[in-house]
Amino acid sequence: MSEVVIETRNLTKRFSRGEQTVTALRDANLEVRRGDFLALMGPSGSGKSTLLHLIAAMDRPTSGEIRVLGQDLARMSDGEIARWRNAHIGFVFQSFNLIPVLTALENVELPLKLTRLSKAKRLEHARRALELVGLADRLRHTPRQLSGGQEQRVAIARAIVTDPDLILADEPTGNLDANSARDALTLLSRLNQEFGKTIVMVTHDPHAARAARYVRYLEKGELLPDGQKPEDW
């Protein structure tokens, strides 16, 4: 068995809105191994994004433990987490989130600005990542000059350019047409199979889930046991 890269124990996240408290995630116990491709599914508001954000250390849990890539995230400062995320995590958003004023190449190069790589090396890596997603001919285009599918591929290139251990994607096909969605999923599968990247992907789309090796379901903040689906799913 390969090494465990994500491990949560009784992971809980509550949001309080005034008087009201919402439990977005309750006592989640999850184990993801290196090389896994996990899809998280479940109804809207079931806590999928919340779980993903906790894994990416974009938010801190209310209680419970979480270890990612051997790090106890609770013990790390904001600054340490920023550096750690830059080096080890690639994040893909539903709405692409490219920087509008930068070209495709510059967008992909951006995370490498935080490394010690020379400008030439950075551009070389960025170019190679864009080649991998099939956009070698769109280096100088700005996000506005790209289609949604192309934008998402640039975003995927940006997520992998630092050669991260873990790729996290929150509904990466949510804003894409069927064809573009298929391209993006093929890309993620390749990254998993050919490059051995560990991937956790939140999705609503059963087609998308098929690209993953296995699926875990959430319902009302609860991570259901392996193999179990929500009742009316």
Place this chain on the structure above:
Amino acid sequence: MALPLSYNWRNLVARKTTTIMTALGIGLTVAVLLSTAAVVEGLQQSLRATAHPLNILVLRKGATAELSSTRSPEEFQVIRSKRGLATGADGQPLAALELVTVIVLENEAIPAGINITVRGISPSSWELRDGLRLAGGRRFQPGRREVVVGKNIAERYPMARIGQKLVFGRGAWEVVGVFDGGRSAINSEILCDINQLASDLNRAQALSSVLIRAQDEVAKQALINDITEDRRLNATAISEAAYYEQQTSSAAPIRYLGIFVAAIMAIGSCFAAMNTMYAAVARRSSEIGTLRVLGFSRYSVLISFLLESLLLSLLGGLVGCLLVAPLNNLQTGLGNFVTFSEITFELRITPPILLTGLGFALVMGSLGGVLPAASAARKQILDALRQV
């Protein structure tokens, strides 16, 4: 470590209109400050150029200006015989008795007229004022009602050009020449024969001042002390440089008004920059969240927005410099509270003044940018990502 500056630059370009408006506001503020500085600098340069480093001006004790001073020919002889004076071309001590009075000249811009200094001078006076050369016509002849006028006077007052006659004293004085004293404030004066002027004004025993040249710096100090302490003379001796330095205070009201207006405008400009930057932070909220997810720290975000504000204000500073550049060498006149007459001089936009303007702009940029940048850095990643 940091986000590239080109990222900030392109964001400024992307919101052209706000950038231009904000930069223009900052630019105008800088322009107000710099035009004030140009007046002060121009006046100072002019007055500094007027004084010879070894010249000493002797006035009646207690007098702060030549106009309110009186000197008699006997006192002049005492001063002239002091030790330490430089020798003139004629082998005599370099010293000149002078008589200063004021007449009124008018032009189209100033129909009510303005006070102009008329200086009756001795032959040595020419030599005591090194930089003085004739720019047209000829020198006045002693014993005649003739004057030569400074080039600024000739330019600004058509009634005082060569061939014209000025009426003062006991008759009409013909303008026979124009002199050029470089940058010196003497360009704003009219020169004539001291004896003719003294007899016209009935002041043969009550002349104004004595100008002397010391041999060297040591002799200068000794002469100043000697003359000031000589009881026969009842005189104050000061270096010519110090005398003109006092007159730079004439620019004080302009300076304070300029600084006051610029300060008020600066407050407005700071708020304009702040407003622009807060809008930028709000509009780019999800971008800030994305940057943080990519691994940029709060600190990088802070620096980036601060730099963007500085870049914006630098742009404003450059606009300000461009706005005032045409003022360089522009001629203007300023009433002088020491001599009660007008000095004409040229505005000066010097490199240090331009740098001051850019620095001033950067201060506005950093004051206006710091709060928005801090608010950008304080955002929680998820809150930032959620705001569209």
